[in-house]
Amino acid sequence: MTLYERLGGEPAFQAAVDDFYRRMLTDERVSRFFDNVDMDGQIAKQKAFLTYVTGGPAAYTGKDMRKAHEHLWSKGLGDEHVDVVIEHLGATLIDLGAKAEDVAEVAELAESVRKDVLGR
Amino acid sequence: MNPDRTARPAEPSSAIHLKGRTIPLAAGESVLEGLERAGIEAPSGCRAGTCCKCMLQGEDPPAMSQRSLRPTLRAQGFFLACQAYPIGTLELSSGEAPEPIDTVIQSVEAVAPDVARILLRPEDSFAFRPGQYLDVLHPSGALRSYSIASLPSDQVLELHVRRIANGLVSSWIHEQNEGQRVQIRGPFGQCFHVADDEQKRLLLVGAGTGLAPLLGIARDALEQGHKGSIKLVHGGLQPDRLYMRPQLSELAETWPNLEVEHCVLREATEQEHEGPLDQVAIRLAGSLENTRAFLCGDAEIVRLLQRSLFLAGISSAEMFADPFSPASP
Numbered sequence A: 001m002t003l004y005e006r007l008g009g010e011p012a013f014q015a016a017v018d019d020f021y022r023r024m025l026t027d028e029r030v031s032r033f034f035d036n037v038d039m040d041g042q043i044a045k046q047k048a049f050l051t052y053v054t055g056g057p058a059a060y061t062g063k064d065m066r067k068a069h070e071h072l073w074s075k076g077l078g079d080e081h082v083d084v085v086i087e088h089l090g091a092t093l094i095d096l097g098a099k100a101e102d103v104a105e106v107a108e109l110a111e112s113v114r115k116d117v118l119g120r
Numbered sequence B: 001m002n003p004d005r006t007a008r009p010a011e012p013s014s015a016i017h018l019k020g021r022t023i024p025l026a027a028g029e030s031v032l033e034g035l036e037r038a039g040i041e042a043p044s045g046c047r048a049g050t051c052c053k054c055m056l057q058g059e060d061p062p063a064m065s066q067r068s069l070r071p072t073l074r075a076q077g078f079f080l081a082c083q084a085y086p087i088g089t090l091e092l093s094s095g096e097a098p099e100p101i102d103t104v105i106q107s108v109e110a111v112a113p114d115v116a117r118i119l120l121r122p123e124d125s126f127a128f129r130p131g132q133y134l135d136v137l138h139p140s141g142a143l144r145s146y147s148i149a150s151l152p153s154d155q156v157l158e159l160h161v162r163r164i165a166n167g168l169v170s171s172w173i174h175e176q177n178e179g180q181r182v183q184i185r186g187p188f189g190q191c192f193h194v195a196d197d198e199q200k201r202l203l204l205v206g207a208g209t210g211l212a213p214l215l216g217i218a219r220d221a222l223e224q225g226h227k228g229s230i231k232l233v234h235g236g237l238q239p240d241r242l243y244m245r246p247q248l249s250e251l252a253e254t255w256p257n258l259e260v261e262h263c264v265l266r267e268a269t270e271q272e273h274e275g276p277l278d279q280v281a282i283r284l285a286g287s288l289e290n291t292r293a294f295l296c297g298d299a300e301i302v303r304l305l306q307r308s309l310f311l312a313g314i315s316s317a318e319m320f321a322d323p324f325s326p327a328s329p
């Protein structure tokens, strides 16, 4: 069973994505990357993000990850921002009932696409 | 794997129908896969029902494919193509704009120094949900959107139009007279009442002519028997910008679960609250538990409201926003 399924799948993620997105919007280290005008679109994409990193059904490739973030590179997207994302991701997952070892596993998955997200 | 897909025996008769063309679906093939195989361009992303990029509109799509969408989208037949395994033939919308229809101006009434309340009588049937918007066609061919404040049972389309300095269509419509013809097309938009929970608290916040859709939504919810509290907060720069107050008071007197509040940025009297609309609305709302919010008016203020109410605790799935963005040239 994937972590995604163990945490309750789609219904549980509806609330989790709000929690995660509130954390991103109120953290001034990363909020500027999220001040996109279309909030509904942002929410859907952050939900895709959470689904993906917890092993849920979301079929992204490294190439997709590059494409999803390439418009952020010129805004200075860097390692420190990936660290912040992983930090808030952990907090959201713990609130959702994940265990420390689950969070470590998710962080590992996020790490594995770091170079794509940053366009290296 | 989609459970729907493995559990059901092969459905040889599944197909999609689009613009006169029928595309048969192989067993276990989604609408998205079918479109792609037929060489029809269809946007997609996660292919797992989360990113919503593959959203399409059709007639009675499978419930599974609408599961994660907002109730307003579901009510209009939107669905996710990557999650859709139809039984039988699924009719897809062509995505083309509806044909324009004629209307006749019944009245143009100044309700504030720069706002006119315009009543149009459609000459053809025009089905809509209060709070949606229509496009007005200017003789030059330009199109501008205006939100609908009336109910279908009123038999007229009520618009509130603010005159923009040097604005092509808003100035033009302010100068029209009773009996003149105006072409419209529509309706469009996702900002309307869905009676999925009659106890939900409704928080309606709008600035300026953002009142138009909110008035439509409030009246629609009340007429449909909504039981939960409905709070409408109308905002403007200063007291003389807040129009149609007598009508709003009368409505609030008729319906005990409706409360109307006024908010200005400056020169408040006893009749208005003073302060930024988002902060005043959050304060007046009290609890945001089980609340659905409708946010309408100029784009900038709507985005502020969206963000503030979201951070104050309203679920993203319960926010319906209608930013009045200026037409792109």
Ligand SMILES: Cc1cc2nc3c(=O)[nH]c(=O)nc-3n(C[C@H](O)[C@H](O)[C@H](O)COP(=O)(O)OP(=O)(O)OC[C@H]3O[C@@H](n4cnc5c(N)ncnc54)[C@H](O)[C@@H]3O)c2cc1C
Residues within 6 Å of the ligand: B133, B144, B145, B146, B147, B148, B159, B160, B161, B162, B163, B164, B165, B166, B167, B168, B169, B170, B171, B189, B209, B210, B212, B213, B298, B322, B323, B324, B325, B326, B327
């Ligand atoms: C979904 C939707 C619903 C809408 N509902 C309503 C409604 O119910 N009532 C209503 O009055 N309007 C509404 N609008 C806005 C309306 O569609 C027009 O944009 C507006 O009337 C201006 O059109 P115009 O042709 O007069 O001005 P234009 O000729 O398009 O613009 C003239 C100049 O004014 C600027 N301008 C445009 N809008 C504004 C503004 N709001 N404030 C300051 N400057 C501006 C333009 O950038 C341009 O420089 C809605 C818009 C959308 C997208």
Ligand code: HEM
Residues within 6 Å of the ligand: A030, A033, A034, A036, A042, A045, A046, A048, A049, A052, A053, A060, A068, A069, A072, A077, A081, A082, A083, A085, A086, A110, A111, A113, A114, A117, B045, B046, B051
């Ligand atoms: C840690 C690894 C990361 C992963 C696995 C990841 C994953 C994703 C996914 C799956 C999407 C949705 C793509 C789509 O369908 O369009 C997305 C979008 C997005 N991500 Fe990330 N992300 C990561 C890091 C970051 C970081 C560090 C930032 C910035 C601080 C960021 C900002 C965004 C933004 C703004 C979008 C929306 C883009 C748009 O509007 O099109 N992401 N991400």
